[in-house]
Amino acid sequence: MSSSEEHQQIxxxxxxxxxxxxxxxxxxxxxxxxxxxxxWIRREFGEENDPDRLAGIPVQTAGRVxxxxxxxxxxxxxxxxxxxxxxxxxxxxxxGAEIYRDLFRKVEVGDILGVAGTLxxxxxxxxxxxxxxxxxxxxxxxxxxxxxxGLEDVETRYRQRYLDLIVNPEVxxxxxxxxxxxxxxxxxxxxxxxxxxETPMMHPIPGGAxxxxxxxxxxxxxxxxFLRIAPELYLKRLIVGGFERxxxxxxxxxxxxxxxxxxxxxxxxxxxxxxxxYRDLMGLTEELLLHLVFRTCGQPSVVHQGRTIDFTPPWxxxxxxxxxxxxxxxxxxxVGDPDYLRDYLRAHGATPEATAGVGELLLAAFExxxxxxxxxxxxxxxxxxxxxxxSRRSDSNPEVAERFELFIGGWEIxxxxxxxxxxxxxxxxxxxxxxxxxxxxxxAMHFDADYIRALEFGMPPxxxxxxxxxxxxxxxxxxxxxxxxxxxxxxxxxxxxVA
RNA sequence: GGGCCGUUAGCUCAGUCGGUAGAGCAACAGACUUUUAAUCUGUGGGUCGUUGGUUCGAUUCCAACACGGCUCACCA
Numbered sequence: 129m130s131s132s133e134e135h136q137q138i139x140x141x142x143x144x145x146x147x148x149x150x151x152x153x154x155x156x157x158x159x160x161x162x163x164x165x166x167x168w169i170r171r172e173f174g175e176e177n178d179p180d181r182l183a184g185i186p187v188q189t190a191g192r193v194x195x196x197x198x199x200x201x202x203x204x205x206x207x208x209x210x211x212x213x214x215x216x217x218x219x220x221x222x223x224g225a226e227i228y229r230d231l232f233r234k235v236e237v238g239d240i241l242g243v244a245g246t247l248x249x250x251x252x253x254x255x256x257x258x259x260x261x262x263x264x265x266x267x268x269x270x271x272x273x274x275x276x277x278g279l280e281d282v283e284t285r286y287r288q289r290y291l292d293l294i295v296n297p298e299v300x301x302x303x304x305x306x307x308x309x310x311x312x313x314x315x316x317x318x319x320x321x322x323x324x325x326e327t328p329m330m331h332p333i334p335g336g337a338x339x340x341x342x343x344x345x346x347x348x349x350x351x352x353x354f355l356r357i358a359p360e361l362y363l364k365r366l367i368v369g370g371f372e373r374x375x376x377x378x379x380x381x382x383x384x385x386x387x388x389x390x391x392x393x394x395x396x397x398x399x400x401x402x403x404x405x406y407r408d409l410m411g412l413t414e415e416l417l418l419h420l421v422f423r424t425c426g427q428p429s430v431v432h433q434g435r436t437i438d439f440t441p442p443w444x445x446x447x448x449x450x451x452x453x454x455x456x457x458x459x460x461x462x463v464g465d466p467d468y469l470r471d472y473l474r475a476h477g478a479t480p481e482a483t484a485g486v487g488e489l490l491l492a493a494f495e496x497x498x499x500x501x502x503x504x505x506x507x508x509x510x511x512x513x514x515x516x517x518x519s520r521r522s523d524s525n526p527e528v529a530e531r532f533e534l535f536i537g538g539w540e541i542x543x544x545x546x547x548x549x550x551x552x553x554x555x556x557x558x559x560x561x562x563x564x565x566x567x568x569x570x571x572a573m574h575f576d577a578d579y580i581r582a583l584e585f586g587m588p589p590x591x592x593x594x595x596x597x598x599x600x601x602x603x604x605x606x607x608x609x610x611x612x613x614x615x616x617x618x619x620x621x622x623x624x625x626v627a
Numbered sequence: 628g629g630g631c632c633g634u635u636a637g638c639u640c641a642g643u644c645g646g647u648a649g650a651g652c653a654a655c656a657g658a659c660u661u662u663u664a665a666u667c668u669g670u671g672g673g674u675c676g677u678u679g680g681u682u683c684g685a686u687u688c689c690a691a692c693a694c695g696g697c698u699c700a701c702c703a
Contacts, residue, residue, distance in 0.1 A: 135637065135654095136637085136654065136655085137653070137655095197662050197664095197665050197666095199659055199660055199661075199665080199666095200658070200659040202660035202662085203660095203662095204661075204663065206663070217660090217662090220660080236654095251661050252661075254661090271637050272637090272638085273637075274639055274652050274653065275638090275652070275653085276651085276652065279639090280640095281634095281639090282696070283696085286695095337703085339702065339703085340701095340702090382703075384701060384703090385628090385700080388697085390701090390703070495702095533703095539703080540702095541703085542703095543703075571701090596703055598703090599703075609696095619695085620693095620694070622694075
């Protein structure tokens, strides 16, 4: 882009950069070292009122200029770093008339500035750095969005997240909270004796979930690889290997639609614990989420989108059938009848799949009618085997899996089950998936022969769970869209030159 | 992918029942040594998302397209 085409404000700022260079001043030096952060200055001296003591405190710090208030021979500015913001005062007579006129006039809102000076309080009592010397550390050649309203345009906020972070403090806070939630989960899991592991993101056979994968290609091996849709089968290989308690917090990739609750890459925690079953995991899940809510909100409940959600355990545990009857008004005597379920689905505006069996119909009815009504934390248990190809059969009912899903705020937050460790049963379940795949179900699983071989060496009885971290963060930060809790949510790439 | 809505100055937004546009902040010139959304005076800045159509004339009406938002479908 030539300078004649650039916008006036950018051209003005570029001219200042050129002027600095012509005067022998590097607009992008890297030899200035801040010695304190702004938070420390405020913490140490925020209550200090003795002017002589403050004047004796030398500080050297740096940050971005967020506001400038110029009074001719005196300029106030608001400086912000990662920790806090603080006012600085630059007086002509303190820095020297020439410096003030030739150099400080080049400082604009958005620039990164290093300052050294002492502290004082203004007439209104605000703690302020009296600048003795300053360095421009990085000239900004683009103007920041407006200081009152910040940046509102959601597309720009997501595409240029750096701008969103500079001007919208609540966005910075949200991502601090997200980081804290994930840290708390790690600490919790480690205290429970779980080992954090990393398993492949590129899978020769996509597995561990029913979803369409992304495909990529490895040139040297000349093989197609799939971005993982779930780490499940690898984590269970580690249980076979003897780790007994493992967890992984990482990305999954699913080649499906985007929505307020779906991003093609999203963060899951999966964990597997030997010698437990799905009932044990319900207790663990209650304990973990209550802990997170307490530590982030200071109480056992959160307000999400105007609704109060109470995490105090125990949470209701309903079978899929019961949920459909209690929350969906279905006829208790007929929820096992496929014809009834088809009618029920049609009555609620859904089109039942022609090939769907009882299990699929039951699940579809639940997802269509009940799911969005489960605002308070609720465990739904006893899923049909046909929709649970990796779950252990219930000993009392071989058509039902030892499985639960956790719903909060109308969203699925977690999915867990007692793991199927019978290699023969697992092989026949894979076969059923392969047949569904051949019948046209693009989301059905592949046959993973190495996974069967691993089970043939013996996997201890184990239960495993996946928790959707992004949705959990949404609940705890009152976010309405998953894009708000992802630093760089997926958008359609912009065509053409960058403006 | 379908439906609905949106796109005007760097930012936040008005507006034109069709006669090529305004405000605040930001910018530029100037005044000002205690402001904190500083204030005051003056000035400049727009292919009104893109491309077509209708029209004497389109930023405005119509269509297609692009991007975004909500929503439905699919999924977690």
